[in-house]
Each structure stands twice: as structure tokens, then as C-alpha cells.
Amino acid sequence: MNVAAGNAQAAPPQYDAIAGPYQRSRQSPIRRYVEGYTFFGLVGEVTGLAVLDLACGAGTYSRAFAGRGARRVVGVDISPAMIALAQAEPPVAGCAIEYRVGDAADLPPLGPFDIAAAAYLLHYASDVAGLRRLCAGIARELVPGARLVAINENPAQPEERYAGYLQYGFAKSVASPRREGSTITYAMVSGRELFRFEVRHFERSTYEAALAAAGFVDVCWHRLRLDPAGVTAHGAAYWEEYLGNPPVVGLTARRAP
Numbered sequence: 001m002n003v004a005a006g007n008a009q010a011a012p013p014q015y016d017a018i019a020g021p022y023q024r025s026r027q028s029p030i031r032r033y034v035e036g037y038t039f040f041g042l043v044g045e046v047t048g049l050a051v052l053d054l055a056c057g058a059g060t061y062s063r064a065f066a067g068r069g070a071r072r073v074v075g076v077d078i079s080p081a082m083i084a085l086a087q088a089e090p091p092v093a094g095c096a097i098e099y100r101v102g103d104a105a106d107l108p109p110l111g112p113f114d115i116a117a118a119a120y121l122l123h124y125a126s127d128v129a130g131l132r133r134l135c136a137g138i139a140r141e142l143v144p145g146a147r148l149v150a151i152n153e154n155p156a157q158p159e160e161r162y163a164g165y166l167q168y169g170f171a172k173s174v175a176s177p178r179r180e181g182s183t184i185t186y187a188m189v190s191g192r193e194l195f196r197f198e199v200r201h202f203e204r205s206t207y208e209a210a211l212a213a214a215g216f217v218d219v220c221w222h223r224l225r226l227d228p229a230g231v232t233a234h235g236a237a238y239w240e241e242y243l244g245n246p247p248v249v250g251l252t253a254r255r256a257p
């Protein structure tokens with residue numbers, strides 16, 4: 001078994017060390033039948049829109065936006081190794097995706113964009129001030145009225161319920177008592193590889209305040225949704241534990257008009 005562990009510092013070394021195993025873990029049923037289904041259900045129609053895919057990783061969602069008819073797609077990630085994986089993927093006909101290494105909290109003007117996608121970004125902020133900088137950085141790239149669509153840590157999940165995910169190939173843990181800014185560790189198994197990464201816990205009200213301070217309105221939290229094809233593929237019982245105790249949630253907001 002190969003073991004790759006990220007460190008507890010900034011995001012670049014963390015994902016530079018686990019880029020390959022992380023991307024291979026995207027084959028998991030959860031990614032396919034819950035995360036992607038929920039995410040695209042929230043994003044909706046992208047035809048003709050300019051989409052900023054923040055924390056794009058290896059560009060899985062960037063390519064999907066391009067394939068779904070987006071007019072322009074820019075993928076940004078703080079990890080050069082993740083961007084290198086994205087750039088190695090075959091092009092998508094009809095939309096040249098632009099990939100950039102950068103911190104979503106500190107981007108040059110790239111837009112304007114109609115949608116900012118943030119699948120697993122906000123909980124990488126190192127503290128509350130960092131979360132506010134991230135939200136402000138996102139808002140700067142959006143036209144008034146544009147939407148932010150995120151998949152994020154579930155801040156409403158009690159720490160004593162960070163269990164029961166081994167059957168899905170991962171474990172989630174936090175030192176008790178969990179506090180604002182506490183480090184949450186994920187350990188994931190993908191094939192014969194074990195890898196870890198760390199995110200932060202912020203209270204729901206902290207996310208909402210950071211978004212409001214950045215000029216976002218209509219902040220909504222969304223339950224995960226299961227693609228019916230996932231029931232066909234794995235049976236209904238397989239999903240009960242995960243959906244009954246969701247570790248992540250959907251999050252949407254709109255830049256004030």
C-alpha cells in the first residue's frame with residue numbers, strides 16, 4: 001500500500017503531495033452519484049455562461065462545464081501539481097479551458113464570471129480572516145447577481161457523528177472539543193493507496209457572515225442528493241449511512257445585484 005500524507009500547513013504542499021491519489025479517488029461511487037449529482041443540480045444550466053472553477057483540482061468539473069456548453073471556463077487551483085494533472089487531460093471540443101495556479105483569495109481580475117464553482121474550497125481557509133478573504137476574492141470575480149455554488153464541509157454535523165464512513169473508503173476525525181478553526185482530518189483509501197488531507201471547521205454562522213461581508217445574499221445550505229442511477233448500481237441500503245449523516249453539504253449564494 002502506498003501512503004501519501006499532506007502536511008498541516010498551506011494548501012499547496014498538501015495537495016502537491018497527494019494529487020495523484022486524490023484524483024484517482026474521484027472514481028468512488030460517492031463522487032459520482034452524490035457529489036456530482038448534487039453539484040450539477042445546484043449549478044443548473046451553464047450554456048453560454050462564463051464559469052470560474054475555483055479549487056478546480058485536476059479539472060474534473062472544469063471539463064464538465066466546458067462539455068455542458070459554457071462559453072468560458074477558467075480553472076484555478078493553489079496546487080501546481082493539481083493544475084499539471086488538469087493540463088494533461090485531453091481538450092474539450094468547443095471550449096478552451098484556461099487553467100491557472102493561484103490562491104482563490106488573492107486572484108488578479110480574471111472575469112467577470114456568471115458562476116463561481118467552489119467544490120471543496122472554503123473549508124481550506126486557515127482561519128476566519130482567511131475565510132473572509134476567500135469570500136471577498138470570489139465576489140470580486142463575479143458580475144452582480146452571479147451565483148456561487150459550493151460543496152463544502154457540513155458545519156451542522158456534530159463532532160460525535162464523524163464516524164461510519166469506512167464502508168465508503170474514508171474516515172473523518174477531529175480533536176475534541178471541536179472549536180472554530182479546528183483541523184478536521186480525512187483519511188481516504190483509494191485502490192491500494194491511503195492518503196490524508198486536512199480541512200477546517202467553521203460554524204455555519206461564520207460562513208454566512210463571511211459571505212455577507214463579501215457582498216453575497218441569498219445564502220442557502222442544501223442537502224446532498226442521490227442520483228437514482230446510484231440506487232440501481234449499489235442498492236438503496238448502501239447510501240443510507242452516508243446520506244443520513246452527510247459529511248458535506250451544498251452551499252449557494254448570489255452576489256448582490
Ligand SMILES: C[S@@+](CC[C@H](N)C(=O)[O-])C[C@H]1O[C@@H](n2cnc3c(N)ncnc32)[C@H](O)[C@@H]1O
Pocket residue numbers: 011012015026054055056057058059060061076077078079082102103104105118119120121124
Ligand atoms: C478536495 S480538492 C477538490 C478539487 C476539485 N474541486 C474536485 O472536486 O475534484 C480541493 C482543492 O482545493 C485546492 N485549494 C485549497 N485552497 C485553495 C485556495 N486558497 N485557492 C485555490 N485552490 C485551493 C487544493 O489545492 C485542492 O486541489
